[in-house]
Amino acid sequence: MGLFAPFFLLGAIALAGPLYFHLLRRQTTTPRPFSSLMFFEPRTQASMRHRRLRYWRLLALRLALLALLALAFANPYVLRPAASVANQRLTLLVVDRSFSMRAGNRLAQAKAAALARLAEVTGRAQVMALGARLEVLTQPSSDHAALAAAIKGIEPGDERADFATLARGMRALGTAAPVALELFSDFKQSSMPASFSDLQMPGNIALAMHPVGEAGANWTIASVQAPARVWGSPKETKPARVEAVVAGYKTPAATLAISLRVNGQAVGTQRVTVPASGSARVVFDALAPPYGWSRGEVRIENAHDALPADDAADFTVQRADPARVLLVHSAGDARSPLYFSAALGANTGDAAYTVESVSAAAAAERTLANYAFVVLSDLPAIPPGFDANLAAYLRGGGGVLAAAGSAAGGAGILPALQGSENLASRPLTVGTSDGSHPATALLGDWPGIHFYFATRFAPGDARVVARLADQTPILMDRKVGEGHVLIFASGFDDLTNDFPVHPAFVAFVRESARYLAGEAAERSSSRLVDEYLTLRTAKEAGVGVEVTDPSGRRPFTLAQAASAQTLQMNQAGFYQLRLANGRQQVVAANPDRRESDLTPISSEDLALWRGGPPGGDAPAAAAGATPAPKIPVDLWWYVMLLLLAAAVAESIMAARYLSVRTDLESPAPVPLKEVV
Amino acid sequence: MPAISNESYLDPAVLGGISDLELIARTVVDGFVAGLHRSPDFGFSQEFAEYRAYAHGDDLRHVDWNVFARTERAYLKRYRGETNSQLTVLLDASRSMEFASRAPSKMDYARYLAASLLYLALHNQRDAAGVIVFDDEVRDFVRPSTRAGQLARLLGALARAKPQARTDFTKPMTHFQEFLHRRGLAVLISDFYAPPEEIVRTVEPLRFHGNEVVLFHVLDPAEMKPDLKDAALLVDLESDQRFEVTPDYARHEYRAKLDAHLADLSTRARAAGLDYFLLTTDRPLDRALREYLTLRHHRN
Numbered sequence: 001m002g003l004f005a006p007f008f009l010l011g012a013i014a015l016a017g018p019l020y021f022h023l024l025r026r027q028t029t030t031p032r033p034f035s036s037l038m039f040f041e042p043r044t045q046a047s048m049r050h051r052r053l054r055y056w057r058l059l060a061l062r063l064a065l066l067a068l069l070a071l072a073f074a075n076p077y078v079l080r081p082a083a084s085v086a087n088q089r090l091t092l093l094v095v096d097r098s099f100s101m102r103a104g105n106r107l108a109q110a111k112a113a114a115l116a117r118l119a120e121v122t123g124r125a126q127v128m129a130l131g132a133r134l135e136v137l138t139q140p141s142s143d144h145a146a147l148a149a150a151i152k153g154i155e156p157g158d159e160r161a162d163f164a165t166l167a168r169g170m171r172a173l174g175t176a177a178p179v180a181l182e183l184f185s186d187f188k189q190s191s192m193p194a195s196f197s198d199l200q201m202p203g204n205i206a207l208a209m210h211p212v213g214e215a216g217a218n219w220t221i222a223s224v225q226a227p228a229r230v231w232g233s234p235k236e237t238k239p240a241r242v243e244a245v246v247a248g249y250k251t252p253a254a255t256l257a258i259s260l261r262v263n264g265q266a267v268g269t270q271r272v273t274v275p276a277s278g279s280a281r282v283v284f285d286a287l288a289p290p291y292g293w294s295r296g297e298v299r300i301e302n303a304h305d306a307l308p309a310d311d312a313a314d315f316t317v318q319r320a321d322p323a324r325v326l327l328v329h330s331a332g333d334a335r336s337p338l339y340f341s342a343a344l345g346a347n348t349g350d351a352a353y354t355v356e357s358v359s360a361a362a363a364a365e366r367t368l369a370n371y372a373f374v375v376l377s378d379l380p381a382i383p384p385g386f387d388a389n390l391a392a393y394l395r396g397g398g399g400v401l402a403a404a405g406s407a408a409g410g411a412g413i414l415p416a417l418q419g420s421e422n423l424a425s426r427p428l429t430v431g432t433s434d435g436s437h438p439a440t441a442l443l444g445d446w447p448g449i450h451f452y453f454a455t456r457f458a459p460g461d462a463r464v465v466a467r468l469a470d471q472t473p474i475l476m477d478r479k480v481g482e483g484h485v486l487i488f489a490s491g492f493d494d495l496t497n498d499f500p501v502h503p504a505f506v507a508f509v510r511e512s513a514r515y516l517a518g519e520a521a522e523r524s525s526s527r528l529v530d531e532y533l534t535l536r537t538a539k540e541a542g543v544g545v546e547v548t549d550p551s552g553r554r555p556f557t558l559a560q561a562a563s564a565q566t567l568q569m570n571q572a573g574f575y576q577l578r579l580a581n582g583r584q585q586v587v588a589a590n591p592d593r594r595e596s597d598l599t600p601i602s603s604e605d606l607a608l609w610r611g612g613p614p615g616g617d618a619p620a621a622a623a624g625a626t627p628a629p630k631i632p633v634d635l636w637w638y639v640m641l642l643l644l645a646a647a648v649a650e651s652i653m654a655a656r657y658l659s660v661r662t663d664l665e666s667p668a669p670v671p672l673k674e675v676v
Numbered sequence: 677m678p679a680i681s682n683e684s685y686l687d688p689a690v691l692g693g694i695s696d697l698e699l700i701a702r703t704v705v706d707g708f709v710a711g712l713h714r715s716p717d718f719g720f721s722q723e724f725a726e727y728r729a730y731a732h733g734d735d736l737r738h739v740d741w742n743v744f745a746r747t748e749r750a751y752l753k754r755y756r757g758e759t760n761s762q763l764t765v766l767l768d769a770s771r772s773m774e775f776a777s778r779a780p781s782k783m784d785y786a787r788y789l790a791a792s793l794l795y796l797a798l799h800n801q802r803d804a805a806g807v808i809v810f811d812d813e814v815r816d817f818v819r820p821s822t823r824a825g826q827l828a829r830l831l832g833a834l835a836r837a838k839p840q841a842r843t844d845f846t847k848p849m850t851h852f853q854e855f856l857h858r859r860g861l862a863v864l865i866s867d868f869y870a871p872p873e874e875i876v877r878t879v880e881p882l883r884f885h886g887n888e889v890v891l892f893h894v895l896d897p898a899e900m901k902p903d904l905k906d907a908a909l910l911v912d913l914e915s916d917q918r919f920e921v922t923p924d925y926a927r928h929e930y931r932a933k934l935d936a937h938l939a940d941l942s943t944r945a946r947a948a949g950l951d952y953f954l955l956t957t958d959r960p961l962d963r964a965l966r967e968y969l970t971l972r973h974h975r976n
Binding site: 030031032033034038039040 | 912929
């Protein structure tokens, strides 16, 4: 007999409680008044002896109750020969359906082997499939027809299998009965977890391995680097670049033809020599997709390898017109538009933004809703009509970047002016900067930037993002309605500071533009199978999304479409989304390229996992390595039943002992009329 | 209505149902008298005893004029018990008197007893009667008298007596000697939870003025034989002291100690010329009345 959690036996310390209350603690009976204790003597010892005699059964029950409770938590078990519980034995047939099982006829072999093993099973069996998760396909059953149908119905997946997932699933089974785990897999090296201890399984599970497939040479498109967006007309912009890496596993040196396809049309083919078991880089400068979303593919045309499914990698690219930015400056200021436009253009070589520079007088005639954001550069005053337009634009979610240089005056959308500070004699640098703000995330502590002039604002409800060394707020973010105003308390003219000629200005302008335009950070155009896509933000709850998976099906029900926060991509191909914010998106999902390495696990590692000698037969090792294997049988239920019985007996006995005593009874008074 | 015997009027349990102390006293005394046989040992003031020659200063109202007419000599007609005696009841009102295992409590029993004695003395014997209520101090005092309304004053003093302190005979008895100037009968009613030697030493001086002193020792039956089924925590009513007591001890050692105490007190009291009577609250009151009359008779 043993204990699964012996530390819980420390709970037996609680046995001291009843002992104390029954034997040591003074009796707390109701005091009885008496005329005089002149002829009495205290006899506590005698009283205790008497009490012990009376309550020993109750004490024994209470001690048993606590002891059983501690024992139940300690989870006792007895070791019984496995043969004695053979009728409870469960055969678990697990078929690996990961992406690598698409190689050759591995999955067919695995299913055939599983069916053959099922035919030998006499007791209960259960079928599971191993992918990114351990999928339970049947409940434990003796119905071989249903079990065979479940095995035959297993389809290859695009997910990556990890044997740690299998071991975790086995640990979660929570059964003490013997389990024969029959695993049908290609046992590739890349499915092993980083830590070997993650493969540990409970002692009642005997692992039998059924390897399928042979290690073969395999080429794959290991990665594709393509822009997520391109801007402007395809005729006016140069083609974008696509870079791909071709890798080989157990492959000889070979020259491969790599093609780039966009929306099914081949736009380029290149030949590349890949060294033996090495990799090579391919560059296509020919990506000129049309407006909207395009589906791209980089493919090895002449691979002829073990796993053709990984010879292509998908990506998506979106073409759109560049966003317009309105830069409003004073009539005599030509420097600010120059620096700002140069910085914005330097950032986005593909021209994501076009800057329109206008004077303050002309700005009132522009429809601000047509602009991604507005830049106010050192305006002495804002015309009343334009000020009202700006306020409405901000309330509707627009963005404004306001630079307040030496000529700046107040405006309704800016914090209150408190004056200015000429720092020409003692230039200041930035003292503190809030790195959590998107506009300054890449600036660090603004190294080497000097300020010669700063306009003083009272921050009020604005968030101070950066301060000069003398604590003057230099960058503030004020929320107006749904929009934001980013206030830069100096100019963009290279006179009030040297920021515009500093490289950090480019990063500042780029990140500020993205922040004010409401763009998400740019991500790679392709994802991995099993990754999660964010479908909505917290503010977009209740708004429906539409998802179409690579096979053309809609994975969400109507209810799920209105509430799902994320989508896990479990197929390779293109997912078409209409997000909660109304935007269309096409996402490419590629299988994890670790599945492309078909190198099997070494026999030593397999033996270590199985717990037997290297090269030993797995089923034999599981079934007959020890002549009479014993398995632990849980006694928890029996202990709990005893605990329940003890609790009931204790309640009954305590109710008898602790009932109200009626030692003193007064006779009923005689009515007066009977006397008189 | 079921017939009620005279004896039942003297049962303390029956008396416990009556709230009026005067009614209790009248019930007891009338029942007692009705059941009393005309014994030569007992007499009442109305019964002729003897003639005595008139002496100067005697009240002319007591001269028997019939004898004077026949003999031309003035004789005073004397009755039994007409001895100008007085009865003083000393009632212990300490907290221990509050104890009751059954009705009535010792205090109530002592009240009934005192009321009956006082009623008998005033109404039947025409004696002066007074009462002193004490615990460790003199709490109430009604001077002995035969005046009209004396009974009401006495019974009022008895009704007001509330157990509230410890028993201490020393101080009250000192005061009693100041009150008891005339010869008479002093009846001390108490549970006497004190060393017998101290009790007798303290009470004995009451006899020095020619008083007859009677000790009525009132105890509850549960004090005589405590009935403990289990170990119990007993609380002293006077000192608030607490003991955990076992049934074995109460059954054997306590009874032995109490018996020794009673025997010692009785012996010492009689040796000092004090009359001692033990009463339990489940016993009728007639015994006490009988003792009183016996003593009074002997005094005359």
